[in-house]
Structures are given as C-alpha cells and as structure tokens.
Amino acid sequence: MRSARHLKFVALAVFIVMVLIAAVPFWLNRSVNDLLAQSRAELLAQQRLDDILTAMRDAETAQRGFVITGNDVFLEPYERIRGTLPAALRDAKDKARTDAERATAWRIARLAELKLAEVEEIIQLRRRAGFDATERAVSTLRGKQYMDDLRRLVAEEDARSRVRHDALQADLLARSNRSFVVSVAATVFDILVLGALLLIVMRMLRARRVIAGQLEAQAGQLAEAVALTTRHNRELKQVAELLRAVEAVPSVPDAAPVIARSLPKLLPGVSGTLFLLRDEDDHMLDLHTQWGTPSEQPPEIGIESCWSLRHGARYRTAGPNDLPCAHYRKPADEASGRLCVPLVTHDELVGMLHLEGLAAGADYEEQERLAVTVAEQLALALGNARLRESLRRQSVLDPLTGLFNRRHFDAALKRELARARRKNVPVSLVLVDIDHFKRVNDDYGHAVGDAVLRTIAQQLRLGIREGDIACRYGGEEMVLLLPECAAADAGTRAEAIRIALAAIAPHPQGEGPERVTASFGVAAYPAHAQDAEALFWAADKALYRAKQQGRNRVVTGA
Numbered sequence: 237m238r239s240a241r242h243l244k245f246v247a248l249a250v251f252i253v254m255v256l257i258a259a260v261p262f263w264l265n266r267s268v269n270d271l272l273a274q275s276r277a278e279l280l281a282q283q284r285l286d287d288i289l290t291a292m293r294d295a296e297t298a299q300r301g302f303v304i305t306g307n308d309v310f311l312e313p314y315e316r317i318r319g320t321l322p323a324a325l326r327d328a329k330d331k332a333r334t335d336a337e338r339a340t341a342w343r344i345a346r347l348a349e350l351k352l353a354e355v356e357e358i359i360q361l362r363r364r365a366g367f368d369a370t371e372r373a374v375s376t377l378r379g380k381q382y383m384d385d386l387r388r389l390v391a392e393e394d395a396r397s398r399v400r401h402d403a404l405q406a407d408l409l410a411r412s413n414r415s416f417v418v419s420v421a422a423t424v425f426d427i428l429v430l431g432a433l434l435l436i437v438m439r440m441l442r443a444r445r446v447i448a449g450q451l452e453a454q455a456g457q458l459a460e461a462v463a464l465t466t467r468h469n470r471e472l473k474q475v476a477e478l479l480r481a482v483e484a485v486p487s488v489p490d491a492a493p494v495i496a497r498s499l500p501k502l503l504p505g506v507s508g509t510l511f512l513l514r515d516e517d518d519h520m521l522d523l524h525t526q527w528g529t530p531s532e533q534p535p536e537i538g539i540e541s542c543w544s545l546r547h548g549a550r551y552r553t554a555g556p557n558d559l560p561c562a563h564y565r566k567p568a569d570e571a572s573g574r575l576c577v578p579l580v581t582h583d584e585l586v587g588m589l590h591l592e593g594l595a596a597g598a599d600y601e602e603q604e605r606l607a608v609t610v611a612e613q614l615a616l617a618l619g620n621a622r623l624r625e626s627l628r629r630q631s632v633l634d635p636l637t638g639l640f641n642r643r644h645f646d647a648a649l650k651r652e653l654a655r656a657r658r659k660n661v662p663v664s665l666v667l668v669d670i671d672h673f674k675r676v677n678d679d680y681g682h683a684v685g686d687a688v689l690r691t692i693a694q695q696l697r698l699g700i701r702e703g704d705i706a707c708r709y710g711g712e713e714m715v716l717l718l719p720e721c722a723a724a725d726a727g728t729r730a731e732a733i734r735i736a737l738a739a740i741a742p743h744p745q746g747e748g749p750e751r752v753t754a755s756f757g758v759a760a761y762p763a764h765a766q767d768a769e770a771l772f773w774a775a776d777k778a779l780y781r782a783k784q785q786g787r788n789r790v791v792t793g794a
C-alpha cells in the first residue's frame with residue numbers, strides 16, 4: 237500500500253516535470269514564429285518601397301515617352317500609377333512600425349507626390365506648349381532631383397531593412413537551433429524519465445509478485461496447518477471417546493470389543509490385533525480381539541516372539557527385507573507395512589497392538605504417529621482399568637482365600653433374597669465350618685493353617701455352580717449362597733463337597749494334617765426363613781447341630 241502511494245506521487249511529479257519540459261519547445265516555437273512574422277513584415281516593407289520606386293520609374297518612363305512622341309499611348313502606365321500610388325503611399329505610412337520608419341515613409345510619400353506632380357506638370361506642358369518648351373522645363377532637372385532623392389531614400393531604407401532582416405534571420409536561425417536542441421533534450425529527458433519510471437514500476441511489480449508469491453505460500457502453509465489441526469482435533473476427539481469408553485469397562489478384557497470398534501475409525505484401512513498381558517503370567521499375552529482384515533495370529537504369544545515387546549519400543553516392518561516378528565504367521569507383504577506397539581503404562585506392560593496395512597510414504601509417518609499416540613493413551617486407559625479392577629476385587633475379595641468377603645456376602649444375600657421373592661424361586665445358604673481347626677494351627681502353625689484354608693476355599697469354589705457365591709464369613713467359617721436352589725439340592729451339593737473335602741490332602745506340599753473335615757449347616761428361603769437374618773440364623777442353627785452330632789456332616793434346618 238505504501239509503495240503504491242509513493243508510486244502515485246512519483247508519477248504525478250514526473251507528469252508535472254514532463255508537462256513543463258514539453259512547454260519549453262512550444263514557447264521557443266512561439267518566439268520563432270514571432271521572428272518569422274517580423275522577418276516577413278520586413279520583406280513586405282522592402283517590397284512596398286521597391287513597388288513605389290518602380291511605379292515612379294514607370295511614371296517617369298511614361299512621361300519621357302509622351303514628351304518625345306506626344307503619343308498618349310505612353311501615358312497608360314502613368315494613368316494606372318496615378319490611380320494606385322496614393323493607396324500604396326498610405327499603406328507604406330500606415331504600416332511603418334517605428335517613428336524612424338514612419339518619418340522615412342512620410343518623406344518618400346512626399347517626394348513621390350512631388351515627383352508625380354512634376355510628371356503631370358510636364359505632360360500638361362507638352363500638350364500645351366509642345367516638345368521644345370517641355371525639353372527646356374525638363375532640363376531644369378527638378379524631376380531628376382526628386383527621383384534621385386527618392387532613390388536615395390528608398391535605397392537607404394532598403395539597406396536598413398536588409399540589416400534588420402539579416403539580424404532577424406540570424407536570430408531566427410539561432411532560436412531554431414536552440415529550439416531543436418531543447419526539443420531533442422526534452423525528448424531525451426522524457427525518454428529517460430519514462431524509462432526510469434518504467435523501471436521503478438517493473439521493480440515494484442516484481443517485488444509485489446514476490447510478496448504475492450510469499451503470501452500465497454504462507455496462505456498454503458496456513459491452510460495446511462489448519463487442516464492438520466482440524467484432523468488432529470478430530471483424532472483427539474475420537475481418542476477421547478475411545479478412552480471414555482475404555483474407562484467405563486469393568487475389566488481389561490471387556491475393553492477389547494470397544495477398541496476393535498473404535499480403532500478402524502481412527503486408522504481407516506488399517507487392520508489390527510490386540511494382545512493383552514495374561515493376569516497370572518507376565519510373560520504371556522493373549523489375543524483378545526482383531527479388526528479389519530488381519531493376518532492370522534497365534535492365540536497367545538510370549539514376550540520373546542515380538543521385537544517391540546523385547547525392546548519395549550515400537551517395531552515396524554515395511555517389506556520382506558525387514559526382520560519379521562515370530563508371531564507373524566506369514567511374511568509382511570511388500571505393499572503394506574506392519575507395526576507392533578507395546579502398550580506400557582507406568583513402566584508396566586499391559587498389552588501389544590499389532591497393526592497391518594499401513595500406508596507407504598509420508599502417510600505412513602502420520603499413521604505411525606497416530607498409532608503411537610493411540611497406543612500410549614490406550615495403555616494408560618487399560619492400566620487404569622486394570623487398577624480399577626484390582627481395587628474392586630480387593631474391596632469384595634478376601635485376600636487369603638480369594639473368596640468373596642463378608643461385606644460382599646451381606647449385599648449378595650439381600651440382593652438374591654429380593655430376586656427370589658420377585659421371581660418366586662428358592663435360595664439356599666450353606667454355612668461351612670472346618671472341624672477342629674484350632675488343632676491344625678496349634679500342631680502345624682498358622683502358615684499351614686492358612687494354606688489349609690486356601691485349599692478348602694478352592695474346593696468350595698470347585699463344588700458350586702457358576703452364579704453361586706462362596707464367601708469367607710470370618711475365621712475358618714465360610715458360607716455358600718446358592719440362588720434358585722432349594723434346601724434338598726443345597727444339602728446334596730453340601731454333601732458332595734463334604735465328601736470331596738474329606739478325601740483331599742489339605743496341604744499342597746503335605747506339610748499339614750493328612751485330612752481335614754468340615755461341618756455344614758443348610759437353610760433355605762422360603763422353606764426355613766423369610767429374611768436374610770432369619771435365614772442365616774437357621775443355617776447357623778443347623779451347623780451347630782452338625783457339630784453337636786459329631787462333625788463332618790451336613791444338617792439341613794427344620
């Protein structure tokens with residue numbers, strides 16, 4: 237904008253200078269024209285005097301011819317001159333430009349008039365008195381004197397006029413030369429100024445073109461940055477949605493289908509497999525889910541079978557020349573890249589993401605960047621899910637036996653009773669108390685006692701159906717909650733467990749007693765009680781009776 241304003245000022249200044257310069261030749265031309273007019277006037281003045289002198293000469297010649305011959309024919313020119321001369325003399329006087337010229341014109345006119353009067357006088361004399369008398373009159377030389385004076389005056393004025401004319405011509409020549417030089421100089425100057433202006437304009441246009449190019453490039457970069465930011469924002473939103481969904485799952489394996497649904501949206505065209513670390517073995521990972529059109533993968537892999545898990549960093553193979561991981565069932569094809577990304581949070585391995593069909597070239601970098609970002613966030617979310625799961629387990633499980641704790645049992649009993657009432661189905665309770673457990677502790681120590689407790693808990697777990705609940709109620713007392721199970725079935729199940737318990741070695745390494753037994757008290761809703769407290773009380777009474785009747789037996793409440 238500023239340069240455009242400067243250019244306007246420069247153009248205006250150049251225009252004014254050029255107009256001034258163009259005016260100089262005009263001005264010079266005008267003065268040349270003045271001189272030409274003066275010169276022409278000078279020539280005309282000379283011509284007028286010459287005409288007067290010629291007329292006078294012709295009048296004198298006519299006079300002479302008539303005097304000699306007496307023939308009127310000779311007077312014709314004279315008569316014509318008499319008609320025209322007064323006007324010529326008046327013209328000479330009127331057109332005189334200076335006082336001196338005017339005085340001369342007056343004197344010439346006076347002499348011409350005197351000469352004309354003398355010619356008329358001689359002609360009349362010739363008519364009246366004849367040739368001789370006329371010859372005598374002519375011999376007085378009065379007429380000759382007039383003509384001589386006239387000639388001298390005209391010659392003098394002629395000479396002066398010529399001097400003036402020559403001076404005018406010289407001036408005219410000088411001015412013409414000057415006008416030519418000035419015109420040439422003005423033209424050259426104009427060309428130079430226009431050239432300079434053109435150069436400036438071209439430079440400015442070039443500079444503008446450069447700036448326009450830079451602006452265009454910047455606009456392009458900006459558009460790219462905006463597109464990139466928009467894409468990153470969209471990805472971030474999708475990643476956030478994925479994380480929210482993973483945060484909501486109750487356990488790590490439950491996250492697998494969520495991940496399989498979300499990742500194709502984040503990485504379109506990319507197939508994948510999710511391996512998650514096994515709970516009880518921190519060297520093995522299980523295949524939990526796949527999406528897209530993945531290659532065949534083993535259902536479980538060891539840490540050693542994947543380069544990314546070995547090195548704790550992402551590992552990519554772009555073609556057959558790259559060393560494949562052992563879990564690839566077939567070599568990576570040339571066109572599509574593979575990427576293994578370990579899922580690590582707080583230095584703990586959670587799983588591994590295996591991606592296939594990644595684009596080649598610059599897009600690959602972009603996909604890899606996104607894949608790594610997703611993997612980092614996913615690892616964090618899965619780590620959190622694992623932590624939540626462990627906390628939840630801790631809050632409901634007994635740490636020694638792995639059975640549910642009393643708090644969970646109380647809640648489960650209320651819930652199952654309500655459901656039984658609603659659905660009009662029975663629910664049974666089996667109280668289990670190890671016989672003479674004090675002796676085990678006393679004879680073998682508490683550590684062996686704990687191990688025996690774990691064995692019995694495991695046996696209880698094995699003896700119930702899925703959906704039944706086994707709890708450690710306190711000390712060596714345990715309880716089974718059997719939904720939709722009537723008293724008779726509960727007694728049968730308790731009996732089976734009792735027999736199995738009595739048959740196994742209670743300590744895994746054989747360091748404890750050879751065998752332990754337990755007593756079972758069974759009560760059922762609605763047969764023995766209507767609410768939780770009464771049901772528990774009925775089962776406890778039955779257990780008491782079992783102990784009373786000699787232990788290692790099942791008693792069902794009446």
Ligand SMILES: Nc1nc2c(ncn2[C@@H]2O[C@H](COP(=O)(O)OP(=O)(O)OP(=O)(O)O)[C@@H](O)[C@H]2O)c(=O)[nH]1
Nearest residue numbers: 669670671672673674675677682685686710711712
């Ligand atoms: N090792 C171990 N012992 C426990 C635990 N909880 C309770 N006990 C022991 O279990 C024993 C329970 O003894 P008692 O209530 O007298 O009954 P018992 O010896 O089993 O005899 P009966 O029930 O009458 O057959 C006590 O010695 C407790 O210290 C535990 O978590 N670990």
